[in-house]
Amino acid sequence: MVKPIIQPLDLIELVKANDVVIIDAGNVVSYGMQHLKGAKHIDLNTDMANVPDNAAKGGRHPLPDPVSFGAVLGRLGIKPHSHVVVYDDKNGALSAARFWWMLKAAGHKNVQVLNGGVTAAAKAGFPLSDLVELSEPAAPYVFTQWQLPQAYIDDVEKAADNSMKIIDVRAAARFRGETEPLDAIAGHIPGAINVPYETNLDADGFFLEPEILAQKYLEVLGDTNTKDVIVHCGSGVTACHALLAIDYAGLPLPRLYVGSWSEWSGRGKTVAVGE
Template sequence: MTPVMHPLIQAETLCSMQDDKHLVVIHAGFGETAYANYLKKHLKGTRFVELNTDLSDIKENAAQGGRHPLPAVQAFARRVARLGITAQSHVVVYDENKGANAAARFWWMLKALGHQKVQVLDGGPEEAEQAGFPTDTNIPEVQPATAYTTEQWLLPTASLDEVTRASEKNTVTIIDVREPQRYQGITEPIDLIAGHIPGAINKPYQHNLNTHGRFKEASELRKMYQEFTADTTLVHCGSGVTACHTLLAFAVAGLPIPKLYVGSWSEWSRNNKPMATGTHSKGTS
């Protein structure tokens, strides 16, 4: 049996792999300035993906799947092929927000495509640069690969109907990873309405990191999440992106990955669903 690759890689380890012919480093950006930021400076040899255009299939109405719906699995497979990623590739992905902007989402999607060798750079590109990984402004030449033929996402997701039943019956734990003020309904800077799904508990994704901006130790993350079994837990955020940061934390803890509710609050709050404010009895951690 092939050993499971740890979901994180440290900067020093990445530096030691610079000459590995199978290494593929991905800069995962988000927003209109993402590509310009990539061109200004990135880890040498890094290839670029962008959350809105490469990792989502954004609809005209966010009520249909939320602000960042997943693309069709084969559309993503073709994008992965254009990045030159083969089954032998050792993929390392980073973003500019400790993995929470787009890197964890890319990690989840690549795992859900069936790729095994993928890790998120713990601490981000600054850590690698400080450890001695060279930076560049050039766009690397890439030899396209053969696309994966996966016909459906291989990691579990939850639909709006499934989350509705979970909220009504209270038989499944719904974890909301947004900031407490958004969860409590005090403020909502992105979506139309503030609040949370009735019955959801708040476990902000920022709590996955230590004071240095790296993921907490596996034992500490295990204490945070071991009470939540994968088959009775749904994880969501605002649009299905930062939720992947917590799914990554589950993997770091050595726990099975729960279901991702991709539509998240951005879909729920636009579909005339019940909403709650304030804190839940299980509280925040």
Template sequence: MTTQSSYQTLISAQQLQALIDAGQPLLLLDLSFDLANTEAGAQAYASGHLPGAHYMHLDRDLSAPKTGRNGRHPLPSREAFADRMASLGLHARTQVICYDAQGGMYGARAWWMLHWLGHAAVAVLDGGLQAWRDAGGALSSELPTPPHPSAFVPGTPLVDSISADALQRRLGRLRLIDARAAERFRGEVEPLDTKAGHIPGASNRAFAGNLNPQGRFKPAAELRAAFEPMIAPYAAADVVHQCGSGVTACHNLLAMAHAGLGLGTLYAGSWSEWSSDPTRPIATG
């Protein structure tokens, strides 16, 4: 949080309610999703969502078409995503709130992508849908009124990304952090991609370690204590985050930003893109 009217990492349910009560213009985005059932998020949204929230689908709104070599959730072009946000009425000073029902893993993807468009005033609802309900927040099954499209255009990116080729050239000269579960990182199991293992030189920080048992982010000081030993002595721009398909890596990026450790760099193609090329090296263990 920078000021009462601009949240840029996390926002609590109570803080969000205060903004609503104050009449601040907001754009609420429901990013709920399930990798095993890709329509489950939309169905849950239809059953009940934060009043006024718009639903955004990971595959259709936050990803480009797959080619088989560009990963499971390739980034769309900045222009295409900016057009989608303009269709939702995004303006340069709009406070955006992203949430889901999965611990923030999909909300964090939208958070990163909006920063990628140069939009700073975007935060993830800490604890998501459950935190809103726990705070007494109401849910609605009504679709929001279609917004008036805006003239939003992308600005200078506030976050960095790296391609597979650039990452391969720099292996050993940057800090690479993999957000997948430890057993996937070690190559013991691989439920989603064709090959098991990890990118050589990567360290493992499963994104679930950012959350407490209630599904909310741990305090900034606790997150900082966990990440600092992993990233020292690298500058934030030389810390590259990846996961299976560029989604949960954004959760680690959000956690680092909330901890005051900078925004880092995303390898969006992540393991699903890296492992699709038989010429790229793979490590296990």
């Protein structure tokens, strides 16, 4: 099984020797201006989520059903044996990590996130393009259920009252309730601890080394079993950045709460502020 993170120079060598499906999960406008040559675009709102009319119904970015996502994968030319590399223009936090988690949850083995994204790959010498890349469609990717651990709002409510840990990866100011740019209510889930996703990266925007990430998350988790850990963010997207870091560190994956703060706050659940 491949490592969850691939370095830019390794991607260049991989493309020379293998048939690789490269996915740009960044902003569609940025994709139209510049992307890695050969990369196909995937959209968070239309391809990776079943966006509701009310965020209280599963959050701002609920997962699509397996049939819908399988059709998207087929459209992108992704087959069960494909080696897939995904990136975005925000060090994996915009949508690349979410796509990585979804593809793994579909049962796919060979999927990696590009360390440093398009900027790092360009600096390493990977050619760029502004042309829309057309893929040769494959048959719909067939899977029947999401295969990675998830938590739902009832699980989170119970977790706040027992020994389970809830990790909130949003920025510290959002966690403390000092600002809220996206959701109607500011604050955090009672009992949650704040581990901002940016702390997975070094000053240059690359993921920290696996050993450093392992030490960091072992300190956060203590003796709590990862099956008793729930990770969330605002809408189940940047939470996947933490899950990617945890996997890169060689630790078992905790549960993803896809609904996240957008669902919790939209349901009128109890809100905490401050540290």
